[in-house]
Amino acid sequence: MTAHDPRHASLGDRLEQIIADLDGEHLTLGAIIERIGSEGLLMLSMLLTVVFLIPVSIPGVSTVFGAALLLIGVSRLTRRPLWLPRRLRERRLPADKLRNGLTRGLGWVRRLERVARPGRLAPLAEGRAIDTFNGLAFIFAALLLMAPFGFVPFSNTFPAVALLFYAIGMIQRDGGAILLGHLATIGTVIYFGVLIGGGGYALHTLWQRMSGG
Secondary structure, eight states, X not given: OOTTOTTTSOHHHHHHHHHHHOXXXXXXXXXXXXXXXXXOHHHHHHHHXXXXXXXXXXXXXXXXXXXXXXXXXXXXXXXXXXXXXXXHHXXXXXXXXXXXXXXXXXXXXXXXXXXXXXXXXXXXXXXXXXXXXXXXXXXXXXXXXTSSOTTSTTTTHHHHHHHHHXXXXXXXXXXXXXXXXXXXXHHHHHHHHHHHHHHHHHHHHHHHHHHHO
16 A cells, blocks of 8 residues: 555655645644644644654744644643644744654654554553543653753653654554653653753852852
């Protein structure tokens, strides 16, 4: 089957087709959502995380995509249609840089989706209570993605990997992928803790030296 057949195409193939359909000199989040169509919120989540899987900096993307992922998580948790404020939906992003980042990150999606096994560790992927827990974890990972550490290497990549595993696991009903998402979230918290602790220690040391001088 070709990538144009959504019933049989892999997740990577479907994302590749969505990226190929993006056109114009500038893109907005609203336009991207229109391209997704019936693919659903989890496919949209995957697309929004792809750009953070490589060391590329695109101005404004972390804030816009992070906020969108947060609202997607809230939408899934509350089981209500996705709502985006007009300002977020119409925020213009550089299309060429965005398409390039998405295309380069797509290779990581293809690698990560190979670990997905529908039905694996089912208790971690099925049931109302676990859905609620996973939804809260998704929202927390989106908040971590929005943390103001964009200038620090991997500060966007770690939570993006978590979100991508969550999306893959929820689509495929694969508890193993969801577990990897939880582990990536824990790793992100530890990484941020080290950054904050190290930064605080450096500032404290600098203050002591300045005071002593």
